Amino acid sequence: MDAKRSSRNLMKLPEPTVERLSEYRRSLLQCLEQGKTHIFSHELATLHHNTAVQVRRDIMFIGYSTNQRKGYDVRELIDVIGSILDSGKSLNIAVVGMGNLGSAITAYFLGKRSKMDIVASFDVDPQKVNREFSGILCHPMSALKDIIREMNISIAIMTVPADSAVEVANLLDEAGIKGILNFTSIPVKVSPRVYLEDYDMITFLEKVAYFVKHSTRQNVSPSKI
Amino acid sequence: MDAKRSSRNLMKLPEPTVERLSEYRRSLLQCLEQGKTHIFSHELATLHHNTAVQVRRDIMFIGYSTNQRKGYDVRELIDVIGSILDSGKSLNIAVVGMGNLGSAITAYFLGKRSKMDIVASFDVDPQKVNREFSGILCHPMSALKDIIREMNISIAIMTVPADSAVEVANLLDEAGIKGILNFTSIPVKVSPRVYLEDYDMITFLEKVAYFVKHSTRQNVSPSKI
DNA sequence: CTTCTGTTGTTTTTCATTTAACAAAGCTAA
DNA sequence: TTAGCTTTGTTAAATGAAAAACAACAGAAG
Numbered sequence A, B: 001m002d003a004k005r006s007s008r009n010l011m012k013l014p015e016p017t018v019e020r021l022s023e024y025r026r027s028l029l030q031c032l033e034q035g036k037t038h039i040f041s042h043e044l045a046t047l048h049h050n051t052a053v054q055v056r057r058d059i060m061f062i063g064y065s066t067n068q069r070k071g072y073d074v075r076e077l078i079d080v081i082g083s084i085l086d087s088g089k090s091l092n093i094a095v096v097g098m099g100n101l102g103s104a105i106t107a108y109f110l111g112k113r114s115k116m117d118i119v120a121s122f123d124v125d126p127q128k129v130n131r132e133f134s135g136i137l138c139h140p141m142s143a144l145k146d147i148i149r150e151m152n153i154s155i156a157i158m159t160v161p162a163d164s165a166v167e168v169a170n171l172l173d174e175a176g177i178k179g180i181l182n183f184t185s186i187p188v189k190v191s192p193r194v195y196l197e198d199y200d201m202i203t204f205l206e207k208v209a210y211f212v213k214h215s216t217r218q219n220v221s222p223s224k225i
Numbered sequence C: 001c002t003t004c005t006g007t008t009g010t011t012t013t014t015c016a017t018t019t020a021a022c023a024a025a026g027c028t029a030a
Numbered sequence D: 001t002t003a004g005c006t007t008t009g010t011t012a013a014a015t016g017a018a019a020a021a022c023a024a025c026a027g028a029a030g
Helices: A015-033 A041-048 A052-061 A074-085 A100-109 A141-150 A162-174 A201-213 B015-033 B041-047 B052-061 B074-085 B100-109 B141-150 B162-174 B201-213
Strands: A091-096 A116-123 A136-140 A153-158 A179-182 A195-198 B091-096 B116-123 B136-140 B153-158 B179-182 B195-198
Touching: A015 A041, A015 A052, A015 A074, A015 B201, A041 A052, A074 B201, A091 A100, A091 A141, A091 B201, A100 A116, A100 B100, A100 B201, A116 A141, A116 A153, A116 B201, A136 A141, A141 A153, A141 A162, A153 A162, A153 B201, A162 A179, A179 B201, A195 B201, A201 B015, A201 B074, A201 B091, A201 B100, A201 B116, A201 B153, A201 B179, A201 B195, B015 B041, B015 B052, B015 B074, B041 B052, B091 B100, B091 B141, B100 B116, B116 B141, B116 B153, B136 B141, B141 B153, B141 B162, B153 B162, B162 B179
Parallel strands: A091 A116, A091 A153, A116 A136, A153 A179, A179 A195, B091 B116, B091 B153, B116 B136, B153 B179, B179 B195
Antiparallel strands: none
């Protein structure tokens, strides 16, 4: 069932692979800054706590290959991953809820990736409305639907208090948003049209706690070169 | 290979299962607040965008069962999940780096879970040292090793700037930390003894972006009841 | 009392992802 | 030039998780 992937990025990649590719790129960009032009599969593997085989397989997946044995060309690899992850049009993003977390995230993302731009933010607090946070203008909640349409925003980052999570999610859904990254600890329901990713930090912390307690586990597989 | 799991929580659970259990508990706690005493498998499933079968299988995994057909007893289920996730001693946590993100996270976690306490924070900035953030005292970076030992801290949340990530990770490693939740966009190396979870928000955002673009995908499986 | 419906618990099957094994090819050095 | 080492690319096996199918059982309704 090897559905032809001759021409790049036509096929849909499995979720874990997409995640890893994003991580690889992050490291590759860093390598570039340090003037590193080539990188071996096992180097990338070490950086991301998995195996060299896994890295090669991922890279094969996206159709890149080098015939050199000096490792992968960093620049080229970044471009190929980019052609998969960024494919085509760039997406506009909004941050909803400009509390501590919201403004931290806005500052954090700023200019980290082309092809993904935070273009607006929202809050109920009149103190915050019409102010800029990290250069991004904060709009009143009441304007949410209109602005999302006008500015062609397709992804929302939800950083509102728990008790308004459901309400806000509904608003976003109605406004025709395409994807939501939910930082709230509340599970929300949206129409199946919307891609929803729940991102609860407590869950991750509990995961770490669990494996710390059952600490026979290693975070690196022993077969790693 | 059904390795006996007669007595609860002896066996190590797979990572995805641990993640889901944590998420279930979050919703269950919410149900409790709303006065809901029983919950069906398909209700939990809807809340978490997976199937009723999956929920039942997870619950079976941890050895809980109800003979009633009124659904699971919310209170009991919370306790059983707790006995797995919180098993035994409670863990002390430190936040390293009290910038925007660090203080946001500190405030966010506050009192959300027993059995996991943020007990200290650290920063290089003299302006921040000796102040309290959300009731947690901020210590100078130089005291990191000592405090970690004194206060028996086993998990660190890393929210420092990118360029000091590696250095801080080494410090934590040397101090004998058991688990690290890395919010930095830099991959760090630690000894295999340490459980490391990288938590890059950009990766998640890129994942959402990818699947928004390839939007044939549904976020809920159609076979969900 | 019996039947029917709705829900759970377990086993089996299917599927996807990871791991391993192997083949090919380029650089290096003798 | 050739032998050997190192690294990649591909195919095949194994593992692990999700889905489906099925069995059991409690309560409701008639």
